Amino acid sequence: MDVAIDVIKLSKEYKNTSTLAVDDISFSIEEGEMFGLLGPNGAGKTTTISILCGLLQSTKGEVIIGGMNSITHSDSIKKIIGIVPQDIALYPNLTAYENLRFFGNMQGIKGTHLKHRISELLGIFGLEQKAKQKVNTFSGGMKRRVNLIAGILHAPKILFLDEPTVGIDVQSRKVIMEYLMTLKQVGMTIVYSSHHMEEAEKFCDRVAIIDFGKIIVHGKPNNMIEKYDNCNNLEDIFIETTGRSLRD
Amino acid sequence: MLKYLASTLKEIILLTRDRGGLAMLFIMPVALIIIMTLLQDSTFKALEERKLPILILNMDQDTFGINIYEGLSSSSFFSVIAQEENSQDPVGSLKKRVASGEFQIGIIIKSDASNRLRNNIRYNIIKQLPEEDSLFFGEMSIQRKDKPKIEIYFDPITKNSFKQSITSALNEFSSGVEAKVLFNVYSSLFKELLDMDMNNEGGFKKLVDIETLYATNDGQMTVPNSVQHNVPAWTIFAMFFIVIPLAGNIIKERETGISQRLKVVSGSTLPIILGKVTTYFFVGILQAVSMLAVGVWVLPLLGLPQLILGSNIIALILLTALVSLAASGYGVVIGSIANSQEQSSIFGSISVVILAAIGGIWVPVFIMSDIMQKVSMISPLNWALRGYYDVLLRNSNTFEILPSLISLLSFFVLCLGIAWRFNSTRKSY
Numbered sequence: 001m002d003v004a005i006d007v008i009k010l011s012k013e014y015k016n017t018s019t020l021a022v023d024d025i026s027f028s029i030e031e032g033e034m035f036g037l038l039g040p041n042g043a044g045k046t047t048t049i050s051i052l053c054g055l056l057q058s059t060k061g062e063v064i065i066g067g068m069n070s071i072t073h074s075d076s077i078k079k080i081i082g083i084v085p086q087d088i089a090l091y092p093n094l095t096a097y098e099n100l101r102f103f104g105n106m107q108g109i110k111g112t113h114l115k116h117r118i119s120e121l122l123g124i125f126g127l128e129q130k131a132k133q134k135v136n137t138f139s140g141g142m143k144r145r146v147n148l149i150a151g152i153l154h155a156p157k158i159l160f161l162d163e164p165t166v167g168i169d170v171q172s173r174k175v176i177m178e179y180l181m182t183l184k185q186v187g188m189t190i191v192y193s194s195h196h197m198e199e200a201e202k203f204c205d206r207v208a209i210i211d212f213g214k215i216i217v218h219g220k221p222n223n224m225i226e227k228y229d230n231c232n233n234l235e236d237i238f239i240e241t242t243g244r245s246l247r248d
Numbered sequence: 249m250l251k252y253l254a255s256t257l258k259e260i261i262l263l264t265r266d267r268g269g270l271a272m273l274f275i276m277p278v279a280l281i282i283i284m285t286l287l288q289d290s291t292f293k294a295l296e297e298r299k300l301p302i303l304i305l306n307m308d309q310d311t312f313g314i315n316i317y318e319g320l321s322s323s324s325f326f327s328v329i330a331q332e333e334n335s336q337d338p339v340g341s342l343k344k345r346v347a348s349g350e351f352q353i354g355i356i357i358k359s360d361a362s363n364r365l366r367n368n369i370r371y372n373i374i375k376q377l378p379e380e381d382s383l384f385f386g387e388m389s390i391q392r393k394d395k396p397k398i399e400i401y402f403d404p405i406t407k408n409s410f411k412q413s414i415t416s417a418l419n420e421f422s423s424g425v426e427a428k429v430l431f432n433v434y435s436s437l438f439k440e441l442l443d444m445d446m447n448n449e450g451g452f453k454k455l456v457d458i459e460t461l462y463a464t465n466d467g468q469m470t471v472p473n474s475v476q477h478n479v480p481a482w483t484i485f486a487m488f489f490i491v492i493p494l495a496g497n498i499i500k501e502r503e504t505g506i507s508q509r510l511k512v513v514s515g516s517t518l519p520i521i522l523g524k525v526t527t528y529f530f531v532g533i534l535q536a537v538s539m540l541a542v543g544v545w546v547l548p549l550l551g552l553p554q555l556i557l558g559s560n561i562i563a564l565i566l567l568t569a570l571v572s573l574a575a576s577g578y579g580v581v582i583g584s585i586a587n588s589q590e591q592s593s594i595f596g597s598i599s600v601v602i603l604a605a606i607g608g609i610w611v612p613v614f615i616m617s618d619i620m621q622k623v624s625m626i627s628p629l630n631w632a633l634r635g636y637y638d639v640l641l642r643n644s645n646t647f648e649i650l651p652s653l654i655s656l657l658s659f660f661v662l663c664l665g666i667a668w669r670f671n672s673t674r675k676s677y
Binding site for chain 2: 045053054055075076078079081082083085086087088089090094098101102103105106107108134150151168169
């Protein structure tokens with residue numbers, strides 16, 4: 001399989017801080033792979049995803065996406081990636097349909113193609129009947145689903161998800177994760193950050209546990225569980241590697 | 249183009265959904281225009297129509313004193329009240345009443361003022377005659393006396409404009425009385441010298457007529473009044489307040505992560521910014537139309553003069569469009585630079601107030617100090633105001649207001665450039 005994302009010795013230092021948010025990390029993600037980026041709060045997950053999406057510039061290192069350098073070919077890269085931010089990045093006063101039409105237009109999709117695409121995705125996520133309702137009337141789970149649809153309208157080759165299932169009900173999470181598996185099966189590369197170890201263990205091909213800006217351990221979940229004698233699941237490994245102390 | 253149209257459509261929908269916010273965008277500026285114009289108009293009226301009460305003590309009771317008293321009484325600016333002379337201390341009483349704020353101005357015409365005036369005029373005339381003729385009048389017996397005197401007492405809170413009004417009026421009436429007395433003295437001298445009776449029919453009349461006219465560029469005269477001055481000034485001020493919702497809109501997108509999502513879209517963010525500018529540009533235009541309409545149709549119902557839009561409507565439309573564009577550009581740049589809603593609303597509102605203050609919205613530029621007059625040139629509100637005054641008061645055409653139009657357009661382009669640059673380089677658009 002071809003490499004979709006290649007991260008080489010990546011570092012990020014924010015202004016007015018003495019520590020590195022991302023500290024010399026390297027990893028590769030293959031095409032069609034679902035890669036989980038796990039770690040406690042403030043570990044560097046969101047910073048890493050922001051650099052990969054081109055929202056932040058790294059202090060050091062290189063990122064190659066789809067064979068293109070992230071700095072010199074940022075605009076070409078943007079055409080093949082999609083992002084689902086941690087926040088509900090939608091206009092509360094617009095309906096679900098109006099939000100999706102706007103973000104679809106931003107991606108260059110228009111007309112009947114866009115209409116069908118929105119209808120198809122709203123149907124998949126059980127929101128077809130809610131298309132004409134304002135987003136501010138939706139439950140948390142419904143908003144998360146629309147938030148996800150807005151990121152995949154243009155069928156990107158690579159999808160970045162920053163904690164896409166945080167704070168939602170089990171049903172919504174199930175629908176989201178199942179659809180992500182469908183996307184993976186049709187060849188989409190998915191980079192996904194989460195606190196849900198069980199979710200990551202179940203759906204990700206490979207995971208990396210990141211803490212204090214460094215990758216502590218990475219690999220296939222099953223291989224990792226086998227490697228750690230005292231650990232029965234990914235959560236045990238997470239606690240084993242990142243410790244029990246509370247994080248800010 | 250698709251991005252631009254989608255962004256514009258989205259902004260229009262968002263604006264129309266926020267009915268409360270939309271109402272504020274129109275109701276508040278209209279209220280501002282009505283209140284400020286009524287206030288300013290009543291201030292003018294206080295000077296022009298409401299008579300200023302003056303307490304007067306005429307201790308002369310002769311030609312000079314009576315003429316000054318009658319002159320002030322007949323003036324449309326003053327309402328004259330006589331201080332009772334039979335009180336124990338009329339001078340002290342007058343001072344007390346002014347000091348206590350009962351009257352803002354008190355005038356004392358000193359006793360013997362008319363005699364002194366007549367004497368001194370006669371003395372001056374005879375002094376100018378050849379010696380042999382002057383002896384005819386017994387010149388040696390006439391001595392110059394102290395000048396007749398008027399004392400004016402002001403309440404400490406009296407405004408300078410009132411002080412100047414009363415001083416000018418007294419000077420005017422005093423000169424008139426002097427001329428009258430001079431005429432009478434000459435008459436009596438002629439009688440004594442030549443035994444000639446002067447024909448005093450008609451008495452002394454003013455010989456100079458002063459006519460007040462306004463200069464305009466095309467000869468068509470629009471009489472300046474509080475409405476003609478205030479409506480354009482407060483319209484500009486209100487239009488620039490669009491920076492608050494516009495900047496807030498941009499920051500909200502940044503805070504909710506929408507801008508993050510939009511920044512991951514390929515291509516420039518300029519069409520998205522232009523979509524916002526377009527929407528708020530039309531809001532600004534509608535604001536201006538509603539405020540000018542208030543000047544034309546509503547203010548007359550409140551007893552104020554009607555706003556006259558002048559004869560150069562194209563110039564007025566162009567100018568209004570560029571003011572709206574400049575205001576939208578300013579909103580975009582503040583939204584792009586500010587880091588939070590708090591920053592943008594505080595900086596946005598205060599900066600507009602400062603630009604209005606130095607731009608001549610509150611105080612006319614010509615009465616500012618030299619330094620402030622130069623500083624006023626940097627305010628886009630000043631460029632706009634000069635343009636409006638040119639169109640509405642001087643009947644200037646598009647070509648004649650070109651400097652204002654070019655300045656406002658350049659300001660918009662500069663703001664847009666800064667906003668675009670800032671959005672391209674910051675963490676999220």
